[in-house]
Amino acid sequence: MTPSAYVGNASGGASHQVQAQPSDRAKQIKERLDRMRSQRLPHEQVWRDCADYSYPVRGVGLASEVLPSANDLQARKAKMLDSTAPDSLRLLASSTLSGLTPPNSLWFAMDVGQESHDERTWLDESAQTIFENIHAANYDSEAYDGMLDIGFAGWFVLYIGEGIDSGYAFELWPLAECFVSSTKGAAGRIDTIYRRFDLDVSQAITKYGEANVSQKTRELFKQGKLTDKVCMVLCIEPRAMYVPGALLGRNKPFAYCVTEIDTQHIVEESGYDEFPCAVARWNRIPGTPYATGPMSDALPDIKSLNEVKRWEFAGAETVIAPPLVAVDDGVLNPRNIKLGPRKILVAASADNIKPLITGARVDFGQIVAKDLQASIRKILLADQLQPQDGPAMTATEVHVRVQLIRQLLGPLYGRLQSEFLQPLIERCFGIAWRAGVLGKPPETLMQRQYTVRYLSPLARAQKMEEVTGIQQFEASLIQKAQIDPTVFDIYDVQGSARHESELLGVPQKYIRDERAVAVLQKAHQQAAAAQQQQQVQLAALARAQPTTTGA
Numbered sequence: 008m009t010p011s012a013y014v015g016n017a018s019g020g021a022s023h024q025v026q027a028q029p030s031d032r033a034k035q036i037k038e039r040l041d042r043m044r045s046q047r048l049p050h051e052q053v054w055r056d057c058a059d060y061s062y063p064v065r066g067v068g069l070a071s072e073v074l075p076s077a078n079d080l081q082a083r084k085a086k087m088l089d090s091t092a093p094d095s096l097r098l099l100a101s102s103t104l105s106g107l108t109p110p111n112s113l114w115f116a117m118d119v120g121q122e123s124h125d126e127r128t129w130l131d132e133s134a135q136t137i138f139e140n141i142h143a144a145n146y147d148s149e150a151y152d153g154m155l156d157i158g159f160a161g162w163f164v165l166y167i168g169e170g171i172d173s174g175y176a177f178e179l180w181p182l183a184e185c186f187v188s189s190t191k192g193a194a195g196r197i198d199t200i201y202r203r204f205d206l207d208v209s210q211a212i213t214k215y216g217e218a219n220v221s222q223k224t225r226e227l228f229k230q231g232k233l234t235d236k237v238c239m240v241l242c243i244e245p246r247a248m249y250v251p252g253a254l255l256g257r258n259k260p261f262a263y264c265v266t267e268i269d270t271q272h273i274v275e276e277s278g279y280d281e282f283p284c285a286v287a288r289w290n291r292i293p294g295t296p297y298a299t300g301p302m303s304d305a306l307p308d309i310k311s312l313n314e315v316k317r318w319e320f321a322g323a324e325t326v327i328a329p330p331l332v333a334v335d336d337g338v339l340n341p342r343n344i345k346l347g348p349r350k351i352l353v354a355a356s357a358d359n360i361k362p363l364i365t366g367a368r369v370d371f372g373q374i375v376a377k378d379l380q381a382s383i384r385k386i387l388l389a390d391q392l393q394p395q396d397g398p399a400m401t402a403t404e405v406h407v408r409v410q411l412i413r414q415l416l417g418p419l420y421g422r423l424q425s426e427f428l429q430p431l432i433e434r435c436f437g438i439a440w441r442a443g444v445l446g447k448p449p450e451t452l453m454q455r456q457y458t459v460r461y462l463s464p465l466a467r468a469q470k471m472e473e474v475t476g477i478q479q480f481e482a483s484l485i486q487k488a489q490i491d492p493t494v495f496d497i498y499d500v501q502g503s504a505r506h507e508s509e510l511l512g513v514p515q516k517y518i519r520d521e522r523a524v525a526v527l528q529k530a531h532q533q534a535a536a537a538q539q540q541q542q543v544q545l546a547a548l549a550r551a552q553p554t555t556t557g558a
Contacts, residue, residue: 032264032266032273032276033266033268033271033272033273034271036201036240036242036264036266036268037240037266037268037271039201040186040201040203040240040268043186043187043188043201044186046186046295047186047297050292050295050297050299051069053299053303054066054069054159054160054161054182054299055069056306057159057160057300057302057303057306058159058160059083059086059087060087060092060302060306060309060310060313061092061093061096061158061159061302061309062093062096062155062159063080063083063084064080065152065155065156065159065160065182066159066160066182066183067080067181067183068181068182068183068184069182069183086313087313088312088313088316088317088320089312089313089316089376089380091309091312091380091383091384092302092305092309092383092387094389095305095383095384095387095389096155096158096159096302096387097155098387098389099154099158099301099387099388099389100151100154100155100158101151101154102388103154104147104150104151104154105464106463106464107420107423107427107428107463108141108146108150108428108463109463109464110142110147112462113134113135113138113462114138114461114462114463114464115134115138115428115432115459115460115461115462115463116130116131116134116459116460116462117130117133117134117436117457117458117459117460118130118457118458118459118460119452119455119456119457119458120458122452123449123451123520124520124522124523125449126448126449126451126452127520129445129446129448129449129452130452130457132445132446133436133439133445133446133448136439136444136445137432137435137436137439137445140174140175140435140439140444141175141431141435143174144170144174144175144176144177145176145177146175146177149165149177149178149179150165150177150179152179153165153179153287156179156182157287157288157289157300158289158300158301158302158387159300159302160182160298160299160300160302161288161289161290161291161297161298161299161300161303162182162187162286162287162288162289162297162298162300163179163182163286163287164179164180164182164185164187164200164284164285164286165177165178165179165180165284165285165286165287165427165431166178166179166180166283166284167283167284167285167430167431167434167435167438168283169438169442175435175438180202180284184202184203184204185200185201185202186200186201186202186203187199187200187201187286187296187297188200188296189296190244190245193291193293193294193295193296194291196286196425196426196430197284197286197288197296197426198244198245198261198282199243199244199245200241200242200243200244200284200286201240201241201242202240202241202242203238203239203240203268204238204239204241205236205237205238205239206236206237206239207233207234207235207236207237208224208227208228208232208233208234208235208236208237209228209233209234211224211237211239211274212224212225212228215265215274215275219274219275220237220267220272220274221267221270221272221274222270223267223269223270224237224267224270237267237269238267238268238269239265239266239267239268239274240265240266240268241263241264241265242262242263242264242265242266243261243262243263243279243282243283243284244261244262245260245261245262245282246259246260246261246262246278249278253278255278256276256277256278257276257277257278258278259277259278259279259280260278260279260280260281261278261279261280261281261282261283262276262278263275263276263277263278263279264276264277280437280441281430281433281434281437282430282433282434283434284430285426285427285428285430285431285434286426286427286430287422287423287426287427288422288426289301289419289422301386301387301388302387304386305382305383305386305387308379308382308383308386309383311379312376312379312380312383315372315375315376315379316372316376318372319372319373319376322368322372329362329363329364330362330363331346331360331361331362331363332360332361332362332363333354333359333360334354334359334360341360424461428459428461429459432459460509474507474511477503477506477507478507481498481503484498501524505518
């Protein structure tokens with residue numbers, strides 16, 4: 008993707024235009040929305056179950072168009088008798104996000120291949136500017152919620168918009184509102200989104216303007232019915248024909264359209280230079296653009312654990328407050344007595360009332376629960392960060408276990424890289440480029456493709472085997488050099504050092520380019536030659552001086 012391909016209006020979105028007559032466009036949007044809803048419907052109950060046993064609030068709207076109240080959500084939480092699943096999911100989301108996009112260190116760079124020093128400087132500065140603006144916005148909070156969504160549902164939709172002062176504004180769209188597809192097939196990257204959401208009449212007027220909404224909405228506004236709901240459908244999809252570098256929204260590569268679905272009135276129509284959403288998926292469901300998350304794998308154990316906990320509490324109740332056996336001896340009437348502290352019971356014999364030992368094995372329920380808890384933590388990759396039968400972990404042990412988790416996430420990282428990080432960086436670069444915050448690049452960079460190089464801890468963890476191989480080979484060469492010093496002639500030490508610095512994520516601004524190294528080596532050679540010449544002159548001078556002897 009070249010910088011020149013992003014030349015557009017300065018706002019980074021597109022100029023907004025309203026279509027006076029909706030023609031068949033609104034009808035087509037409604038028909039396709041209905042088809043996409045029917046395609047998503049079979050998967051919603053699974054996502055709803057996973058949310059109910061982890062984060063019920065994240066599943067609001069799934070499998071039901073009636074939004075629950077706070078009391079309803081609290082009642083769902085009360086059904087969870089064990090917190091292992093939500094705790095493990097929270098730990099997985101945190102470790103995945105910190106491994107992908109840590110806020111305290113640069114996690115990507117841009118390359119064009121064989122770049123000069125000036126080109127490298129501009130690319131590094133651009134990457135640093137984009138990185139700082141991403142984390143200066145609300146990315147970290149929205150991305151964390153996205154990782155929770157991908158944990159229980161297997162996918163999320165992160166919208167990348169423009170903020171104030173040419174910054175970024177991120178918005179995690181609720182899963183219940185989003186319907187996704189891909190023009191490249193179910194396995195392709197998501198490039199089509201339909202979002203169905205409701206606005207108050209006052210919100211619709213404020214957001215889109217009174218002149219742009221339907222006649223029905225304007226009448227509701229005039230009647231003072233400001234809180235009545237207006238159902239909107241936002242559509243973003245690629246255009247078959249567009250103009251590269253277009254300024255007008257209708258000529259841009261991705262179409263944007265907002266429709267009042269009940270009246271089939273197009274409220275707003277525009278376009279984007281690049282797809283404005285990052286849609287990441289965990290484990291794609293074959294034949295569909297949707298996915299499931301690790302929570303669906305752990306769901307059988309989670310439900311079993313919930314039942315075991317229910318039995319455990321019931322058994323504990325019989326142990327703490329066991330049932331009593333009472334004999335109707337003519338003095339004690341079991342049908343009328345009331346038990347409780349500081350009460351006097353009259354009976355012919357103390358043996359006529361006694362607790363009934365049920366033989367409940369509460370300890371066995373605890374053993375089963377621990378096995379299920381361990382299984383849930385293992386599936387959600389949270390077991391690696393728990394203390395392992397000993398004292399508290401040292402910093403080194405935590406680091407090693409985090410590296411292990413990141414290696415286990417290797418296959419997932421490839422999908423997150425192509426479906427989450429790549430669209431994120433492309434969109435952020437496009438916004439920054441059009442806003443002019445990246446400065447003027449060298450002329451030699453224009454019309455050249457750039458690639459993204461990932462420097463995140465998760466990316467480096469996947470490269471550690473290569474680093475280990477280089478280091479082991481160098482150690483082997485050092486041992487063989489004691490027998491044959493010429494063995495190093497087969498090895499490019501400087502090239503290996505450069506490659507290893509890239510694998511380890513060393514900032515390339517600290518690595519001298521080949522031109523600077525050549526100048527430095529030439530200076531070293533000249534200094535060595537001058538020193539050698541000086542030593543030769545001193546030796547010649549010493550030989551020329553007469554030798555004096557004593558008397």
